[in-house]
């Protein structure tokens with residue numbers, strides 16, 4: 001049995017939330033310089049309960065409750081990372097990243113380059129994204145395209161429990177700033193997760209979640225699961241390949257283009273607003289590298305440049321879902 | 334212990350030498366900027382030398398500082414090499430940042446200098462972060478963040494001081510009140526008499542010292558350092574000082590008159606410290622002139638070093654982005670260039 005196959009054998013069933021918590025626990029056990037900080041991550045266990053129990057296990061030095069000051073603690077994490085520790089920062093909702101954007105874009109992202117490569121920046125920022133909870137515009141944002149767009153930052157967005165664990169661990173081990181975007185609607189989603197403590201998902205490697213011949217769906221976060229369901233349902237008529245890029249920057253262009261060479265058709269499904277974002281990036285790379293493989297126009301599924309409204313019928317109207325993915329497939333299959 | 338404490342004769346002379354070096358470095362940088370050899374923005378520290386030198390005299394060589402856009406003086410006070418600084422100003426590969434930082438970003442994290450900063454108010458969070466590392470790893474250093482009087486109004490400064498205070502971190506915040514934030518006087522930007530009054534909001538000591546007196550600054554920082562090391566948290570210090578030159582080189586300064594500048598020059602930090610050393614019998618006029626000549630030679634050498642240093646090769650623009658490189662950038666670094674192929678955004 002190959003090492004990889006062996007790894008794949010030893011798994012346990014975990015939710016995305018548990019997978020991330022386990023990733024943090026393992027990395028904190030492995031490396032004393034790793035600690036977690038953010039609003040209510042300690043005693044309270046995190047507003048979405050991701051860090052629950054870590055405070056009791058590791059104490060307040062390593063699971064630090066911060067004041068409500070995103071600029072202050074993201075800035076402090078940046079300075080701390082530049083001087084020899086490996087902070088993992090939680091930003092409660094991704095919408096609050098605006099408050100810390102100066103430290104993110106001008107300090108964390110630029111220091112290594114501006115200093116001629118003479119400093120590392122081993123900071124991880126975790127945050128939660130997405131609509132579906134009726135949390136309205138200021139708690140439902142999907143902003144990963146900002147970070148993916150900004151030079152000097154890496155952005156990952158898991159769609160399964162296994163990638164949630166593997167990407168979180170890779171982010172913590174990375175000497176570069178990595179943002180982990182967790183979709184809040186999939187925290188309860190279950191799946192098989194490798195138990196090996198050295199299991200990581202390399203940043204920049206997409207995963208083919210399902211093989212198919214007719215249409216490639218590149219889907220992220222919650223839309224990975226929804227696209228897989230759609231693919232199952234369409235199986236009799238259309239063979240759908242589903243790829244989770246997992247890492248948004250860097251992006252595994254090769255895996256995506258290779259798939260489109262085979263299928264000739266592409267749907268990009270990502271919850272962020274449609275304009276100027278992830279969809280456009282994936283589509284452009286496919287056109288730059290595989291234009292002549294395309295047999296049909298590329299289709300985008302995303303949020304129609306609105307904010308996430310509060311009222312359930314409005315939210316359901318704009319929130320991209322499996323039905324949208326199915327329609328997109330049917331338009332081109 | 335600092336490598337030039339003001340408590341010894343030798344240390345005092347070193348402090349004087351560093352103040353002179355700053356003045357000579359910045360005077361020279363101003364000249365080469367005017368000549369067009371130094372690109373970008375240049376903010377000179379002339380007049381404020383006692384603050385940077387007083388502070389670093391009270392710090393250990395291993396302590397951290399986070400600097401501002403007016404950072405040359407902090408670098409020299411911290412012991413950075415003028416050759417590499419000047420080379421960075423000239424945009425050379427052998428500069429501190431391989432020519433990627435320039436005047437506003439000189440950094441040498443290894444020697445505890447966490448970077449000059451183009452963003453007003455961004456240094457204090459960095460100092461709080463370094464203090465967090467020190468505290469977390471049970472180390473003995475402290476971290477000092479310099480900031481301007483204008484920066485005191487920035488929200489992130491408040492957040493950084495509050496965090497350092499809440500967590501009792503070994504941090505020191507040192508405001509260089511040079512009376513102006515760009516062209517706007519300090520009274521028009523703040524409604525407190527002393528900027529150090531804001532310390533009350535964090536329940537930490539706030540002190541205002543004479544920033545033209547290197548000893549006064551050193552004593553205040555020394556005290557703050559002791560407090561920080563004892564686990565009692567940060568101190569907020571305001572040093573009242575003055576910049577003799579414009580906000581940046583080329584600033585016509587419509588906001589102030591020559592008389593005001595002259596009044597401050599009467600209290601020049603280098604002159605008064607020199608006078609005190611002469612009064613104590615530690616220095617003669619001749620020795621001072623020797624010191625000045627030595628400093629002038631150091632800076633002339635730095636210019637020569639900078640002028641002779643190689644500029645970076647264009648493809649170095651694609652280096653240093655990440656520790657673990659990404660294909661998106663590698664593609665540019667590795668493309669053939671001999672035929673003068675497309676630059677920048679050609680993604681093919």
Ligand SMILES: Cc1ncc(C[n+]2csc(CCOP(=O)(O)OP(=O)(O)O)c2C)c(N)n1
Nearest residue numbers: 403451452453481482483484511513514515
């Ligand atoms: C966030 C931000 N806003 C504005 C500027 C432009 N700017 C550069 S220096 C400066 C004045 C800063 O004043 P102060 O903090 O008192 O420092 P000083 O220049 O007096 O040393 C301004 C407004 C900037 N660099 N960053």
